[in-house]
Amino acid sequence: MPKRIFTFRRGAADRTADAAEALGLKGANLALLASLDLPVPPGFTIATSAWREAGAKGEGLPPTLRGDIRDGIEWLEGVTGRRFDGDERPLLLAVRTSARAQMPGVAETVLDLGLNDRTVDVLAAELSDAAFAYRSYRRFIESYAGLVLGADPSDFEEIADREQEEKGWETEPGDVAGWRALIGRFHAFVEEELGSVVPQTPLEQFMDVVEASFRSWRNPVAMAHRHLHGIPESAGLAVTAHAMIFNERNAKSGTGRAFSRDLRSGISRVTGEFGLGTGAGAAIGVMPRRLDLADLANGRAGEFPADLAELTAHVRRLEAHVGDAVEVDFMVGDGELFLMQSRVARRSAGEAVRIAVELVGEGMIGEEEAILRIDPASLDELLHPTIERGPDLVVLGRGMPASPGAASGEIVFSAERAQAVSAEGRAVILVRSETTPEDIHGMHVAEGVLTIRGGTTSHAAVVARGIGKPCVTGVGSLRLNTETQTLHAGARVLKAGDRITIDGSSGEVIDGAVKLMRPALTGDFATLMEFADRARRMGVRTNAETPHEARSARAFGAEGIGLCRTEHMFFEGERIRAMREMILAPDEAGRREALAKLLPYQRSDFVELFEIMAGLPVMIRLLDPPLHEFLPKGESEIAETAAMLEIGAELVAQRVAALSEFNPMLGHRGCRLAISYPEIVEVQARAIFEAAIEAGDATGKAVVPEIMVPLVGLRKELDFVKARIDHVHRLVTAERGRSVDYLVGTMIELPRAVVRADTIAEVADFFSFGTNDLTQMVFGISRDDAANFLSTYMRQGIVERDPFTTVDVDGVGELIAIAVEKARRTKPDISLGVCGEQGGDPASIAFFEQTGLDYVSCSPFRVPIARLAAAQSAIRANRALKGRSRRQDS
Incomplete structure (x- = not known):
């Protein structure tokens, strides 16, 4: 059998030639970072081959895989010096699911796996922070129940709200009894409402999460994405587990993302964002202080709880290794830096062109390599309109310029509504507090996306840049009321159907629809086109x-x-009149x-x-085309044409009937018309x-x-x-x-x-x-009617692509x-x-x-x-x- 478990730690990693295929993006990335001797948390990846093996058996995780997983856990215990369910320094895991490509719909990350009613107190004693330990335990129960048992996260929020109203427990973060009472309510809900329990054995927790992660490959969102992007069912997914990093624990902790270049200018300068941890007393996930890495590098490094020079060196090394601009996700846990993921920097088409040209100028790559790095279809993004500025623009708010271009449309507040309104032929702007993978179908049909929260690396920003849609994020001055379906900009209240304009290059949200204009394709774009024309x-x-x-x-x-x-x-004004006169003429002289x-x-x-x-x-x-396409249709049009040409309506009707064909595509058209007339x-x-x-x-x-x-x-x-x-x-x-x-x-x-x-x-x-x-003739299908069944053909795998979009090579x-x-x-x-x-x-x-x-x-x-x-x-x-x-x- 293929190898199932691949371990990694700083300086050493099990890897394969097809790492992304075998380990998924996250597993392959951590293995790469580890092999480059960069700081990563130790862990292991359950390979896609194990998913295929489990799927073939159809009976949960095979015993052989369970045995390999136990071996992997034992290896990790030895590396970390921690023990699953240990009496001291318990081993806690973060479990992340990924496939060979980005895959919405698969299992979300499960954090703090290994906590139970006993180890939560051990963790509290180790960290001297009971509130943090119990918040972590609460988070684990919610994520476990959601993934494994299908629980709705809002149910746990309601329980916590009731507990707070009844006992006011959260006003006293150190009140361990209050936290225990809340956890007890969670356990009771799982047992009474879901008919199950959250296991108290960490190994059982882990097996359940892996099995549920495997199942997520076949959820509807993931299946729809695979169909859309041609990813086969057999590709499968991988599950990566690594030691927890407490990046939200205190002011010496946090999470960030670093870019090896300024994506807007293409200049080699480490940029990005970092969010400081909050310390005891604040809810998990709250990052009130966002720091700009470029600002930190310019004299404020004292606010960064790790070695900023070390981070910069790691990012530059990765850029040199990849030969392209990179973005690096990292965490800091109590002052210790860990790299979590690295990839070629996601960028807009404009940024991609700018960076490619800049790299050529620096001598890092040649013109051919620059050409090959740009997705041709992404250039469509550069053709998006921009706003024609004038004194009458009313700016409702300003946020982050997350994806370039400008768009106007009606406000819609859900992806489903975006689809419905767009299907009616009306332009829409999708407005959300923040987007999730479930909003992708609405983002695809919208002209642009506006979110109240988020930054330049939020979900909305990344997806919008990837699909070439204008996007503005983090417009904190606007308020979205989901109950009344209204958007508040100071005293101005907008509702669904009202029109707004967003400028993804400036971050502005503008009242009403404004005039848009196409950009001039000069500068770096023109340089890239010169490269292309030479090649x-x-x-x-x-x-x-x-x-x-x-x-x-x-x-x-x-x-x-x-x-x-x-x-x-021939279809306008006097032209269509003359054309109809020619067709209706009784002889060649009349036609001439x-x-x-x-x-x-x-x-x-x-x-x-x-x-x-x-x-x-x-x-x-x-x-x-056949001549009947130029003739009037319906009695009223026939009467109007007859009056215009001063001939009888009956004669026009007879001529229309005489020229009608059962299959005009194969009828009297093309050179056949030229020979007849x-x-x-x-x-x-x-x-x-x-x-x-x-x-x-x-x-x-x-x-x-x-x-x-x-x-x-x-x-x-x-x-x-x-x-x-x-x-x-x-x-x-x-x-x-x-x-x-x-x-x-x-x-x-x-x-x-x-x-x-x-x-x-x-x-x-x-x-x-x-x-x-030619495609119509070869397939024997009409491109005007093929949509009725071609989508089914692609879904069933009978054809991979629409042959009217991409040539049928075979x-x-x-x-x-x-x-x-x-x-x-x-x-x-x-x-x-x-x-x-x-x-x-x-x-x-x-x-x-x-x-x-x-x-x-x-x-x-x-x-x-x-x-x-x-x-x-x-x-x-x-x-x-x-x-x-x-x-x-x-």
Whole structure:
């Protein structure tokens, strides 16, 4: 059987190559710290293999595991010089559960395990603090009952409140009799209401907690998180136990978190927070004094109850070991420093970019490493709006700027309400006293998060930064009344549904909705993009039809337009009227007359796009959707259209009926329209060529339009349409006395086009893979209806990801690879790209790099993501190639 128990102490640790997989994040981290000879509390980890073994048996903890646990306890007793249930210096444990990744829903930490009705008095005598010992015992009973027996923590709070009202015991912290009476009430409640007892044997306590921790892997919150992030059920969890640190005991104790860098500036400077312990008489968990580590380093170190220089040295050593900014959780128990956890510092996207660029500047890492350290999807956070400042802003309160960006929305006071209101299409701000893992689903749908308590490292702050949501925490000037569901800002009282704005960069909470603006992507972001552009091979274009989209995409670094859907230009005002007139015309002459009205609109649209792109490629897709999409729907719309066009409503209704199709996606659309009504192609081609001439004259840069023929499955279809385009080009050249270079190609979106790619490539100048329709064709499912069952497929493990979001490598991807190979065999220099939604998905971009596509095209605000993802894919591909070469040489 695999090893079940892994021990650790300062200077020595049992570790495995896959430490996080075997020991969970917490166990692996403590083992790492111990192996680096850093101060950690001694302990051991029950590995994930033990969870799998226990789950397979299905009968609680197997005897072999119980025996290993007893051995682990004996080892820890020998290391600490303490004994479980000892008459002197009893061994008390903190028990922490973790998996290979952060996992909401699994068992919470259980502290003070080992206390019972006898050892609590032994601990009180050892520490000379009965109140502290009994508060610890109270906490253990509550956490044990909650985890093992499913008790509601509020039940114990009610018992304590009643006891205080009846006897006033808590006003006298040294009143041991009062504490014993309260503990007695707790025991009675567990026995009478829960039908159980809190064991008096520490070993039994420990076995129960481990078994309950194992069960927590399958609670609904944990299962939902695993499904969302693709973590398999078999991964399992680990349980780590270590000697207790009394970090809340006195003024020489406390808890803190240190960062090796100032995350905002990226400068190498230890920062963070530390909360002093409170001493006798105060409730456990209260940390009234928060100290800033940067302030302490600037002359106030005397207020830190341990060696601040020692902590700083440990943090710097960890940064050097990891090669990145780190954050370190630590505790001080009666003046003794312990490191509890270390990780690469959690940071916002802006902070991650800043630190990566700073590390390059310091020579710690190279440009490629900086590129690889940034999650491309996280760049979306940098595109969040900021507040447009003005004199009319009413600031309701100020808190901690916990996650950057700004957002406006209606106030909601629960995660459930956030989901409900968001589902109605309304923006919400989730307002809580503080958030917990159970609020995550509400945080995901909210525009931003506001908490009354907490700091920059609170749950709300960490989660919000991770998902790219604006967040403000610790707004102590605001008061939340949960009973009346109101938020009080001085005399101002806000209720659910009222609108507020939060600024996660300044910490401000502002009354009402204010105007927001997009940030300029300069400074460190621009530097990172320069790194990426030097590293990537694939080009990055944008999908755009409007001048606003095109300008936005250029600002984000788009290298042209990879898809301009011309049908989107026909749905407004006089354009839709002319379009309907064309469709309803009785003959070709009537259609040409109506199309002549559309020509100026099309030409002006293309001129503006060509000018914005200033010589960069612009790929224009000819009319693609079936004509019925442009016609009126319903009797009132039909009557209105008939009156506008001065024709009979019955005639309009007949034409609508004649054009309706059972399956329009597979019907009279794309190149089929162009073949049936070649006059449509001719007008669009004329608009393109005339616009190219005008824009070229205006910008002084030659325009080479790329004309895409949609839905081609037969070589002869492309032959037919291209002949019409070439004919129009000759006419325009003769009329204007000027010739325009241009390319004609097709969108590969049909399986037949894939298998005949070599033949179609004989006439095509380019292929653009339309992965949206290709995915529909390959799977035989509609992306508009697939949500009804794809979520079930992902939940059941039938598919790992939505194939309309990330390319299906084994099916759709295989067809793309076949088409690429066939096309390049015929025409080695043919341009190959992708313009479907997957063009902005990092995982898909990695596949497109492997397949050898020349560019991807995506929505404007995903262009920076695609630029970075393309760079990462190129770097990894080059490293893999070098690795293969080295292996071959050896």
